[in-house]
Every structure is written in structure tokens, then in C-alpha cells.
Amino acid sequence: MNFRPNSARAYPSGKVIVVDDDKHAVDQCRRVLESVGFAVRAYESAEEYLDSNNSSRAACLIIEEDLPGASGLELQRRLCAQPIHPPIIFVSRHGHIPTVVKAIKSGADDYLKKPMLDGTLRQAVHRAVQGDRQRHRAGRGHSQLESRLEQLSPRERDVLPLICHGKTNRQIAAEFGICYQTAWRHRRCVLQKLGVKGEVELMWLFHQHPTLLSWVAPTEG
Numbered sequence: 001m002n003f004r005p006n007s008a009r010a011y012p013s014g015k016v017i018v019v020d021d022d023k024h025a026v027d028q029c030r031r032v033l034e035s036v037g038f039a040v041r042a043y044e045s046a047e048e049y050l051d052s053n054n055s056s057r058a059a060c061l062i063i064e065e066d067l068p069g070a071s072g073l074e075l076q077r078r079l080c081a082q083p084i085h086p087p088i089i090f091v092s093r094h095g096h097i098p099t100v101v102k103a104i105k106s107g108a109d110d111y112l113k114k115p116m117l118d119g120t121l122r123q124a125v126h127r128a129v130q131g132d133r134q135r136h137r138a139g140r141g142h143s144q145l146e147s148r149l150e151q152l153s154p155r156e157r158d159v160l161p162l163i164c165h166g167k168t169n170r171q172i173a174a175e176f177g178i179c180y181q182t183a184w185r186h187r188r189c190v191l192q193k194l195g196v197k198g199e200v201e202l203m204w205l206f207h208q209h210p211t212l213l214s215w216v217a218p219t220e221g
Contacts, residue, residue, distance in 0.1 A: 014059025016125060017086075018042040019049050019075065021068055025091060025114060029062060032118045033125060044068070046075035058086045059129045060109075065092040065099055073103060080107050087128035091116065145205065148194050156193070159186045164203055 018029045021044040030040045038059065043049035047069050061079070065072040072090060079085045087109040092099070095113035103111055109128040112120060152160065155176070162172050173183035196202045 015039045016060045017058040018062045020064035032121050046070040060125050061086050061088045063090055065090055089124055151193050156190050160190055
């Protein structure tokens with residue numbers, strides 16, 4: 001029984017750019033990745049790729065370390081200097097450890113030594129593309145939460161940490177010298193503006209975006 005169609009549907013689609021002057025490796029990338037739904041475009045050098053005016057965003061780049069002209073690491077450096085760039089997988093005939101370390105530290109998602117197994121190549125691209133899409137989704141969620149936080153009034157911003165740390169409406173009222181109904185109204189507005197139903201969901205939301213936890217830091221005193 002052939003499960004190939006179902007297997008292909010399990011993979012994300014998109015365009016994979018291969019920058020490599022090794023025809024055998026390029027042919028392998030085409031065969032393996034096109035079989036699971038990717039489109040593959042190949043260039044023989046960093047310069048050819050950079051001069052291609054290929055402005056549509058790739059799902060992933062596969063870059064040979066030892067390219068003619070500018071090296072794979074130099075191409076990576078130039079790409080990573082851009083605000084948005086696709087995930088990068090390095091491939092190499094040599095697997096020189098210091099170069100591997102430098103590539104990974106500079107932001108490469110993976111490093112594969114030639115000759116590559118078909119399954120290893122396929123899985124590496126899948127992981128890189130899925131990871132990149134998850135990062136973009138998380139970034140959008142972070143921006144949306146920041147935007148919602150900016151909509152809070154000064155008093156609601158004061159109330160927010162108390163809600164997250166389990167304070168009741170009566171405790172919030174006592175903290176700020178306001179009546180119970182006003183404290184209840186502030187709590188309701190905070191939850192509504194942040195798009196959550198209760199305190200547990202509110203704290204889960206912040207723990208998904210830890211860089212925003214300062215908004216709910218415990219108040220002193």
C-alpha cells in the first residue's frame with residue numbers, strides 16, 4: 001500500500017531555494033522536496049542568487065558552505081542582516097566543526113553533511129519551515145497582546161498585576177481606596193480588553209509571551 005500522498009500532505013508547502021554548485025545535491029533536493037509539495041529553485045553561487053531579483057519569500061534556503069565566490073557563511077551573514085529572512089540549512093562536503101559551530105551560532109537552523117540521506121534532508125527542511133512559521137505566529141501573537149495592553153487605562157494597568165496574583169475585587173478596592181463595584185468594573189474591562197475569560201487564561205497568555213511578564217510583576221509594598 002502506498003502512503004505517499006498522505007505523507008506529502010503532512011508537509012508544509014512553499015518554495016525552497018538551493019544555493020549550491022553541486023549538481024548531484026541540487027538534483028537530490030529537487031527530487032526529494034518536490035515529492036512532498038515544495039517548489040525548488042536553484043542557484044550556483046551566492047552572487048547569482050543575490051542578483052536574481054527573486055524577491056518572493058522562500059520557505060527555506062539550503063546553502064552549500066563552500067560556494068564559488070562569496071562563501072555560504074558570507075551569504076548567511078548578508079541574509080541574516082535583513083529584518084526578515086527564511087530559515088537556513090547549511091550543507092557541506094566537509095562538515096568542518098568550527099564552521100558548523102559558526103553557522104549554527106549565526107542562526108542556521110541545521111547543518112547537513114553530504115552525501116545526505118533523503119529522509120534526513122526531508123525532515124530537516126520540514127523542521128526548519130515549521131519552526132519558522134511557529135516563530136512568526138508567536139510574533140504576531142506578541143504584537144497583538146502588546147497592542148491590547150496599550151489600550152488599558154492607567155488604573156487598569158495598575159489593577160492588572162493584582163488580578164494576575166489572585167487578588168479579589170475587595171482586596172483590589174482596598175488597595176486603591178475605591179468601592180467594590182469600581183474594582184469589579186476595572187477587572188471586567190481588563191479581561192475584556194485582553195480577550196480572556198478569567199485569571200487562569202490571563203496568566204497562561206502572559207506565560208506564552210514571557211517578555212511581557214513585566215506588565216504583571218508583583219507590586220512592591
